[in-house]
Amino acid sequence: MQTIIFYTIALSLLLLSFIKDREKTKRSLTKAWMSFMNILAPMAGMITSIGLVLALLSPAVISSIIGSSSGWWGVLLAAIIGSITLIPAFVAFPMAAILLENGAGYMQLSAFVSTLTMVGVITLPLEIRYFGKKFTILRNSLAFALSFAVAFVINKVVH
Numbered sequence: 001m002q003t004i005i006f007y008t009i010a011l012s013l014l015l016l017s018f019i020k021d022r023e024k025t026k027r028s029l030t031k032a033w034m035s036f037m038n039i040l041a042p043m044a045g046m047i048t049s050i051g052l053v054l055a056l057l058s059p060a061v062i063s064s065i066i067g068s069s070s071g072w073w074g075v076l077l078a079a080i081i082g083s084i085t086l087i088p089a090f091v092a093f094p095m096a097a098i099l100l101e102n103g104a105g106y107m108q109l110s111a112f113v114s115t116l117t118m119v120g121v122i123t124l125p126l127e128i129r130y131f132g133k134k135f136t137i138l139r140n141s142l143a144f145a146l147s148f149a150v151a152f153v154i155n156k157v158v159h
Contacts, residue, residue: 043091050095054102063103070108075151078108082115083144086122089113110154114147 018025057065066074087095096109119140120127127136 039088039090042088050098054098059103062099063105066099066104066108066112068105068107070105074105074108075111075148078112079115079119079144079147079151082112082147083119083140084121085116086120087116089117092116106158107151107155111147111151114150115144118143118147 014025017028064070066078068074070077092113096104096113100106100109121140124136124140127140131139
């Protein structure tokens, strides 16, 4: 029911916008469509990657690697993988939900998503070029350490 309400509100506001200024609404819809098309390829690739991982790894394997029973070793592994993986945040959260449903632990996933969004091993050269080596190393190191604090807090909240 909530979805129907949100769609009704969105369509009503779109109609109001169209009545108020047709050209501006058309330009906005064109920009929205282009944004959607730019997001579609990475999203489809990531969904395919998630599907392959889930097809190759059973929930038991996922649970043993990054499940709650893997403890801090699982957190460390998830943090390392998150640090070297370049995935947009809008893909990371649905992927984390799927991994959670398949046996991953909250603490491990919080470290994974934290490092995924805050640490950038792949983007280090670009960041060093713009911000300098010292700042980049410090920022990434602190972000990596903070991901463990996030995992700790999430563990306390969930359990």
